[in-house]
Amino acid sequence: MLGTGIIKGMVETARNFVGSYTDEARLTTSEYPEEKLSPKENARTFPFLVFDTTDSAAGLRCVACQICEKECPPKCIYIEKSKTKKPDYTGKPQLFPAVFDIDISVCMSCQICVEVCPFDAIKMDQAFELSTSDRFGGLLLHKEDLAKPNDYYISIHPSEAREVDERLAAEKVKAEAKAKAEAAGSASEPKPAIAPTTKPAPAQPQTGASATPAPATT
Amino acid sequence: MSQSPSSTIGIVGGTGLASQASPTEGQSSSFGAQSLPHHQPGYSLQPKVDAAGEVSSELLEIAMGPHHPSTHGVFRMDVVLDGERVVKLKPVFGYLHRNHEKIAENTSYLASMPYTDRLDYLCSMTNNWAYALAVEKLAGLKPTERAEYIRVITAELTRLLNHTCLIGFLVQDMGAMGTPLMYAFREREKILDLFESLSGARMMCNYMRFGGCRVDLPPGWLDQARAVVAGYPQFLDEFEALLSENEILLARSQGVGVLSRELAINASITGPMLRASGVNYDIRKVDKYGIYDRFDFRIPLGEHGDVFDRYMIRILEMRESIKILTQALKDIPEGPIVDPKAKLRGFRPKAGEAYGRIEAGKGELGFYLISDGSPNPYRYRVRPPSLINLTILEDMCLGTTIGDVMVILGSVDIVLGEVDR
Numbered sequence: 001m002l003g004t005g006i007i008k009g010m011v012e013t014a015r016n017f018v019g020s021y022t023d024e025a026r027l028t029t030s031e032y033p034e035e036k037l038s039p040k041e042n043a044r045t046f047p048f049l050v051f052d053t054t055d056s057a058a059g060l061r062c063v064a065c066q067i068c069e070k071e072c073p074p075k076c077i078y079i080e081k082s083k084t085k086k087p088d089y090t091g092k093p094q095l096f097p098a099v100f101d102i103d104i105s106v107c108m109s110c111q112i113c114v115e116v117c118p119f120d121a122i123k124m125d126q127a128f129e130l131s132t133s134d135r136f137g138g139l140l141l142h143k144e145d146l147a148k149p150n151d152y153y154i155s156i157h158p159s160e161a162r163e164v165d166e167r168l169a170a171e172k173v174k175a176e177a178k179a180k181a182e183a184a185g186s187a188s189e190p191k192p193a194i195a196p197t198t199k200p201a202p203a204q205p206q207t208g209a210s211a212t213p214a215p216a217t218t
Numbered sequence: 219m220s221q222s223p224s225s226t227i228g229i230v231g232g233t234g235l236a237s238q239a240s241p242t243e244g245q246s247s248s249f250g251a252q253s254l255p256h257h258q259p260g261y262s263l264q265p266k267v268d269a270a271g272e273v274s275s276e277l278l279e280i281a282m283g284p285h286h287p288s289t290h291g292v293f294r295m296d297v298v299l300d301g302e303r304v305v306k307l308k309p310v311f312g313y314l315h316r317n318h319e320k321i322a323e324n325t326s327y328l329a330s331m332p333y334t335d336r337l338d339y340l341c342s343m344t345n346n347w348a349y350a351l352a353v354e355k356l357a358g359l360k361p362t363e364r365a366e367y368i369r370v371i372t373a374e375l376t377r378l379l380n381h382t383c384l385i386g387f388l389v390q391d392m393g394a395m396g397t398p399l400m401y402a403f404r405e406r407e408k409i410l411d412l413f414e415s416l417s418g419a420r421m422m423c424n425y426m427r428f429g430g431c432r433v434d435l436p437p438g439w440l441d442q443a444r445a446v447v448a449g450y451p452q453f454l455d456e457f458e459a460l461l462s463e464n465e466i467l468l469a470r471s472q473g474v475g476v477l478s479r480e481l482a483i484n485a486s487i488t489g490p491m492l493r494a495s496g497v498n499y500d501i502r503k504v505d506k507y508g509i510y511d512r513f514d515f516r517i518p519l520g521e522h523g524d525v526f527d528r529y530m531i532r533i534l535e536m537r538e539s540i541k542i543l544t545q546a547l548k549d550i551p552e553g554p555i556v557d558p559k560a561k562l563r564g565f566r567p568k569a570g571e572a573y574g575r576i577e578a579g580k581g582e583l584g585f586y587l588i589s590d591g592s593p594n595p596y597r598y599r600v601r602p603p604s605l606i607n608l609t610i611l612e613d614m615c616l617g618t619t620i621g622d623v624m625v626i627l628g629s630v631d632i633v634l635g636e637v638d639r
Contacts, residue, residue: 005463012460013397025449028404040411042436044418071563073329110332110424115432116563124418 041157044124046104047113049146052089056147061121063088064097068113068122076106077113088119089168090175097143104130105139120164126156277305284313288391288624291634295611295623302619307612311605314638322598327353327428327565330598334585335422337600338636341380343372343413344578346426351507352574352585353428357567359557365430366509367550371443372413372425373508373576374539374546378450379406380579381490381532381539382457384631388529389461391628392470398460405453408446415439428565429557440547447543454536462533471526475614475626478523485610489581489603491630494531495523501577508576512549513542525629566593580604580631600639604632 019026030037047068053059064081080099088094113122125148132138154161283294292313298306318337322330334349335342347369354361361369386402410420415436417425425432461467477487482495492499500517502510518534520527569591575584581603588597607630615623 002465005465005468009460009464012456015456016401028407040415040418042415042418042433067563071326071329073325073332108332109419109422110335111418111432112328112332112424 039126039128039156041159043126044109044111045128046107046109046125046130046141047102047122047146048125048148049100049143050121050123050150050153051147052150054149056144056149058086059089060096060143060147061089061119062097062100063094063119063121064100065118067116067118071112071116073110073112074106074108076103076108077101078103090172091179092175100143100146102141102146103139104141120168123153123157282623283310289627290387290632291637293632293634293637295627297620297623299620302621304615304618304620304623307615307623309608309611311608311634311637314634316639318639319598319600323595326593327567327595328562330595331426332422332424335424336635337602337639338578338580338583338604338633339421340383340633341376341579342421342423343376343425344576344583346423347373347508348574348576348578348583349585350426350428350574351576352572352587353567355572355574356570356587356589357428357565359429359560361430361508362554362557363551364434364553365555365557367546368431368435368555369426369508370510370513370546371543371550372416372423374543375409375412375443375446377539377579378536378543379409380631381536382406384579384628385457385461385529385532388525388625388628389467391624392467394467398457401453401457401460405450408449412439412443412446415442427556427560427562429560430555432556434555440550443543444547447540447547450540451537454533454540458533462530467529468526470622470625471529471629472524473522474525474618474622475629476522476524477610477614481610481613482523485606485613487581487607487610489577489579489607489631490528490531490535491581491607493517494520494527496520501575501582505575507574510542513545515539515541525625528629528631564593566591571597575601578603580633580636581607600636602636602639604630604634604636608632608637 016026021027050061051057051059052061064079066079066081069075069077069079078099078101079097082096082098085093086096109124111124114124130139150161150165154165278299280297280299281294282297283289284292286294289295294310294313296306296308296310297304316336318333322333331346331349334345337345350361353359382402382405386399389398390396413423413425414420416439417423417432477491477495479495479497482492483497487495488499488501496519498517498519501507502515503517515538518531518538520531567589569589571586571588573584573586575582577583582601583603584601586597586599586601587595590596611627611630614626618626
């Protein structure tokens, strides 16, 4: 009979309409600004720079190697190397970025910078409410805007951050053992090596603090 | 209720444009330009002349698009109408051209991977796979066992969401405002949630790597995927109850936009459109790329090649995809996720060429690469199914009414990101 198909379809629509009052599976919408779903652990938006300790300048893990700048597909990263060096988390003196800019209006959130970074210095953020009325400066993030503490990284990607922390701690232990062995070796040798000058003593307490990140607070 | 295809074609000869050639019978069955006067270059469309030699009506040329709501993006059709009948239709594309191929020739192999997401932006997983397959052929990499399974699972989930959305868009083009599309998007959301917890992004996944996948499955992902797949047949039943017997849908789709078997083969149409015309050709069966030879599934075929067959083929393909998914989710082994030989940086395949193709949701998606041994490809070419399936749009639309053009275009299943690249 003509029209039975339409009536069958109407029954289906009615089932969904009535069901939306009783069945969670049929009412899947959430009222966004009032009700926010917690993001998935792997979710990613834009990159940020991780720093250890509480000092965003001294604890920055980035050593300005410019690999991410080179590998970035849309070339949205701009880095200028520093003239001086600062000690990294193992105490080894490293360059740091004097300028580190990411234009997030160009960035396409592909995560390739994170994959290629050998220093675990750049990670993906989950913040997405980034709209701004300043269309020129507002979407060009500088080093200060990008630097975020390791605790924040632990809070958004817990399992990934745990792996990174374990790996960095192991590397630090190895570096310290090596430094100790070298120091012992150079002490026994009569001829002073050049190495001790590049390992300043004040760096040790600072790196000690940086390698034991505080547990997740959030 | 349904129009007969032969009557729709006969109108072409009666529009007065055939002053150069006599009207021929059964034009759509032969692809040769000699039988189709409107394919000749430099022809002019004359007003319709009646038996006494008087001008009886005028042709109206309109531009549908590029901002027409039913063109699925920025796509223009220059349509010449005689009353409501289409006498000429020229697809015009290029509005979304992004220079994808040339960009890829100037960056590393890895850096092209996120750009492939943006080809067919509904199905980034299958795009990734096709590109990864081509590069793996070029470099001689072999994906690990677990990665192969994950690729099949993500590709079939992508097929589910592509076909679900397409049916939503198709009935939206027929005038079913909102409801079926919203049901389709509700189901798509579940698959996008799976993709997000797996790859970090909902649509631009950038998940496959040469020789495997980027990250391993997060804990509990397989159970979530099994739940989504187990719930899908019920949704398909409901979707079919809503649509398949609907008299309006039948009247709008049966006998409309018939694509003959011969023309489909000659124009190298692939995917559900080809199979709706009754040609048994599915690259999952023909090439058996990946590990598709291990799964038990069938290829649904259409008989008439009309819009309804294309709709039905997609429903049936989704049911077959669910079969594949159930088997893959049962058998997936533990193991490494990426080939240890694969390098992320400094990747330089030996000089040579390779063509990798897969059965994407829309048809044969292929990547043709030539390497000269440098870090970036010498030539990078995409074979997009959307573009090639679009080439016979005029042949399907001639003689139909302007309202049916939208439905026929909807049934082709195009995404402009892939058409224009």
